[in-house]
């Protein structure tokens with residue numbers, strides 16, 4: 326399966342595609358068969374600096390663009406994403422390994438919707454006025470924060486970029502963004518579309534390794550805010566650099582979410598929900614329902630059915646329409662996952678199903694893994710505590726609601742969780758009881774714009790996918806006015 330890609334991509338700085346002198350290129354590799362798809366630049370600190378200079382120079386002009394015009398530009402970007410949906414979806418599928426049935430129906434449409442949502446939100450945003458008395462007004466204005474630095478992960482390259490680009494632009498900021506070097510192509514292609522709409526310098530794209538261009542971005546003094554999605558480890562680095570510069574950072578980090586199944590669950594829907602929770606995107610989701618808890622009364626039946634369902638999942642080439650699970654993002658991630666499965670078994674877990682790599686492509690070069698369930702696990706095992714980021718769930722039996730809330734909260738992460746029950750009281754008790762930023766009830770992995778998403782504890786700081794994210798991309802300005810002219814009352 327092929328699509329038209331540039332042989333080599335430049336950096337996008339100040340409205341132009343540039344290839345710096347002496348630039349070193351990296352390969353974009355298809356994780357499903359090892360093919361080289363294209364090449365992109367391993368940017369340097371100088372390139373990052375050039376991008377920041379461009380974003381800084383364009384800030385005042387972009388800030389001055391009226392809200393209606395800015396909103397219409399975001400709508401235009403959304404339309405362009407939609408009209409290029411098939412192409413963007415295929416590029417994401419080739420570069421990341423995720424199934425085409427997901428990229429065409431979820432990654433790309435949700436990305437477009439994100440621009441539309443923030444285009445709408447800024448039309449309704451207002452400052453406020455406090456009239457202290459007849460002569461005194463306090464105006465509260467929300468001003469753009471400045472030049473923003475954004476770093477994107479590889480698991481939802483286009484969607485996570487949209488989650489950061491749309492609010493930053495809507496709020497009137499200019500920016501420099503860096504995709505993961507594992508999956509740069511969809512953002513490079515999105516920039517071609519945004520270039521048709523936005524003035525030069527407003528958005529700037531730096532590619533390359535996190536340890537080089539990513540690090541340079543963190544160290545650059547020109548940013549007024551940082552935004553990051555990725556591992557908790559690098560999240561700490563982002564937070565430290567932001568603290569050193571006294572600028573804010575929003576962080577969307579790792580997770581080890583509990584997906585909790587009560588005896589009175591809607592059984593068939595819940596069975597699907599357990600799979601959606603851990604197999605969606607090959608389990609490479611920050612909020613994956615990787616710790617499955619099942620109540621004792623239904624445990625044996627549910628686990629038997631889940632095992633059967635896992636074994637029927639169609640793992641295949643991601644560009645084939647019937648494929649339900651594609652390739653892991655690369656061999657490095659595949660190894661991390663299989664290492665964890667081995668660790669779990671060494672710790673005493675039972676491999677109920679899966680745990681094996683699959684030879685799907687002709688050369689058997691693809692990073693494919695069978696859906697995996699580990700039972701007989703205990704809360705102290707590494708496979709229960711650490712983020713595996715693959716299609717691997719641990720399963721634990723529980724008796725009571727208080728017990729399962731305590732088990733679920735026994736984690737350094739706090740991103741999300743799921744509860745499956747037909748009892749509203751149970752749902753609310755668990756919903757309130759989980760120390761996480763999101764709890765799904767009788768559904769999972771739904772992230773529509775308008776519903777805030779983000780974590781507590783080591784899962785991060787801030788809430789994306791909601792208009793409240795505008796607050797993170799603005800500064801409050803207070804203009805305090807007296808209409809008096811006499812000196813009386815000045816002190």
Ligand SMILES: NC(=O)C1=CN([C@@H]2O[C@H](COP(=O)(O)OP(=O)(O)OC[C@H]3O[C@@H](n4cnc5c(N)ncnc54)[C@H](OP(=O)(O)O)[C@@H]3O)[C@@H](O)[C@H]2O)C=CC1
Nearest residue numbers: 477478504505506534535539540555556559578579611714
């Ligand atoms: N919360 C989430 O959504 C994600 C969680 N993860 C978790 O992290 C694990 C490791 O994945 P990994 O790809 O290493 O995640 P990272 O946190 O390293 O990568 C996320 C982003 O940060 C960049 N980056 C890496 N190092 C630096 C640095 N020193 N300074 C600035 N930016 C940097 C990466 O660039 P580059 O890729 O080019 O190095 C990428 O764009 C996964 O197995 C998973 O558990 C990973 C991705 C997303």
Ligand SMILES: CCCCCC/C=C/C(=O)O
Nearest residue numbers: 480554610611612770772
């Ligand atoms: C669109 C389906 C679920 C995606 C949830 C957002 C994930 C973010 C992340 O993994 O960083």
